[in-house]
Amino acid sequence: MKQSASARAISYLANREHSAHELAHKLDKAGFDVEEIDDVIQQLKEAGLQSDVRFAESFIRSRANRGYGAVRISMELKERGVAADIIKECMNQAEIDWFTLAAEVRCKRFGEEMPDDYKSKAKQQRFLQYRGFTHEQITESFNLTDDEK
Structure with a gap:
């Protein structure tokens, strides 16, 4: 017996939150009709099950x-x-201090010691940039001392 689009969507949402786009994509991959997917997602939004x-x-x-x-x-x-x-x-x-988080991530990955040469510092900067921190947050992560974190 084939599961309905609504039941499938609810089972996805039971595991974790999904964006409407993600939910539509998963239901589409499962072979449901586009109009049915749109209707189900709208019903889930109205019921407060998807946000x-x-x-x-x-x-x-x-x-x-x-x-x-x-x-x-x-x-x-x-x-x-x-x-x-x-x-x-x-x-x-989101009450997140991105500057502190950047410093914590840097220290967790590379230790408390400040890099002693340009190559090491550049490597750490690239890592933090890849992780999604801004230039200001990366620069500040090298300036924070232990008592400031």
Whole structure:
């Protein structure tokens, strides 16, 4: 017996929050009709079971806890179909000190010691940039002392 699009979507949401775009993509891959997918997602939104805002808040917390910066998190949310205004609002509401997080990530990966040559510092800067921290956050991560973190 084939599962309905609604039941399938609810089972996806039971595991974790999904953006409407992600949910539509998964249901499309499962072979459901586009109109049926749109109807199901609209019903889930109206019932409060699917929310891009809730998804974005959860995603931001999760990725920040794993040591990723605001630039990368925003890009990943955009890739998942979350609207720019929702991303901006949720990033502003997230009570995360990105400067401190950048310093913590740098120290966790490379230790407390400051790099003693240009090559080592450049390597650390590239790592933090890849992780999604801004130039200012990266620069400041080298300036924070232990008592400031």
